[in-house]
Amino acid sequence: MRLILRQTRAEEGSDISVLVLVRLPEPHDLKEKSFITMFRHLRTLQQFSRRTVSSSAPRQLENKVPGKQKIFQEDNGLPIHLKGGVTDALLYRATMALTVFGCGYVVYTLLDAALPKKKN
Amino acid sequence: MAHQAHAYHMVDPSPWPLTGAVGALLMTSGLAIWFHFHSMTLMTLGLILLLLTMYQWWRDIIREGTFQGHHTPPVQKGLRYGMILFITSEVFFFLGFFWAFYHSSLAPTPELGGCWPPTGITTLDPFEVPLLNTAVLLASGVTVTWAHHSIMEGERKQTIQSLALTIILGLYFTALQAMEYYEAPFTIADGVYGSTFFVATGFHGLHVIIGSTFLAVCFLRQIQYHFTSEHHFGFEAAAWYWHFVDVVWLFLYVSIYWWGS
Numbered sequence: 001m002r003l004i005l006r007q008t009r010a011e012e013g014s015d016i017s018v019l020v021l022v023r024l025p026e027p028h029d030l031k032e033k034s035f036i037t038m039f040r041h042l043r044t045l046q047q048f049s050r051r052t053v054s055s056s057a058p059r060q061l062e063n064k065v066p067g068k069q070k071i072f073q074e075d076n077g078l079p080i081h082l083k084g085g086v087t088d089a090l091l092y093r094a095t096m097a098l099t100v101f102g103c104g105y106v107v108y109t110l111l112d113a114a115l116p117k118k119k120n
Numbered sequence: 121m122a123h124q125a126h127a128y129h130m131v132d133p134s135p136w137p138l139t140g141a142v143g144a145l146l147m148t149s150g151l152a153i154w155f156h157f158h159s160m161t162l163m164t165l166g167l168i169l170l171l172l173t174m175y176q177w178w179r180d181i182i183r184e185g186t187f188q189g190h191h192t193p194p195v196q197k198g199l200r201y202g203m204i205l206f207i208t209s210e211v212f213f214f215l216g217f218f219w220a221f222y223h224s225s226l227a228p229t230p231e232l233g234g235c236w237p238p239t240g241i242t243t244l245d246p247f248e249v250p251l252l253n254t255a256v257l258l259a260s261g262v263t264v265t266w267a268h269h270s271i272m273e274g275e276r277k278q279t280i281q282s283l284a285l286t287i288i289l290g291l292y293f294t295a296l297q298a299m300e301y302y303e304a305p306f307t308i309a310d311g312v313y314g315s316t317f318f319v320a321t322g323f324h325g326l327h328v329i330i331g332s333t334f335l336a337v338c339f340l341r342q343i344q345y346h347f348t349s350e351h352h353f354g355f356e357a358a359a360w361y362w363h364f365v366d367v368v369w370l371f372l373y374v375s376i377y378w379w380g381s
Binding site: 061063065068071073079081083084091092094098099101102103105106113 | 131132133134135136138139142143145146149150153156157162165166168169172173176180183184186187188189343344345346
């Protein structure tokens, strides 16, 4: 048995409205049943998202600036480009490796392009 | 640790100027090698090196300013002068291309048919996509100003929304312009009209992409609480650059698209 509470519209000039208990007819076919289920899911999703997302996208992040300030103000003698940790060192090494290799490669390529080739 | 008795910033020794210089060398030599010997290896290597340098150098500046507090008022003043001077240099860069356009279009040679647009060139209708592009960039100027006021008033959510909108408008402009390039009835090889059109609008488009990237970085920094209502120079620099890009487009639109059609 499905019962719902309905509030009637107040009469003009009156501020009284009445709560009425209404018995709805049972859903008699599959289409109506699935529609009701879908509606219930949507309402649940709506309530869930209202509770979890407290602001518009993107979701609220925790302020990590004080933590970072502590890391980068630590008196460990490290230069700024290495002070962030292991990732800094790896990225630096990769960049420097490409730089050194690149220097050699460009000198080789330009010399090769500049010097005449002996044809057999 | 020795403490400084002044408000200025003596930076730590850094490898990025060197890696950047080598990257630029590799990219320019690589460009020449690509033109003549059809190999893209050197140029690609140079591009990767430049991207790595830019990422790490600017990451370090954020660390020095936001995390170490080195960007005192005198230091910030210097950064402002720097950005203004850089944008001024970019103005002169574009001035050159406008000079080239007006040189050819004010006194069209007999080879062009003695007229502008030259004989045989079907110009783009300035009141179609180019006008939409103008509206898009003008709107983005409004949204970036909204973002600035939101930052100054401490409105976190509004700042994020208006910054996101600005970036979306920038990307929309880029997409529209890319479509225009694809559909255009003339190419860069179509005489001096094609050259001036594509070089001027092409460099402008590149600056839109750079500006959008700068704003995107600011967006990420805003989400991570880097900016305060009093101190947000990174954002101001991005906003100045964006307004500059907008103004260049207005000149391009009036000169090349409208008067030149």
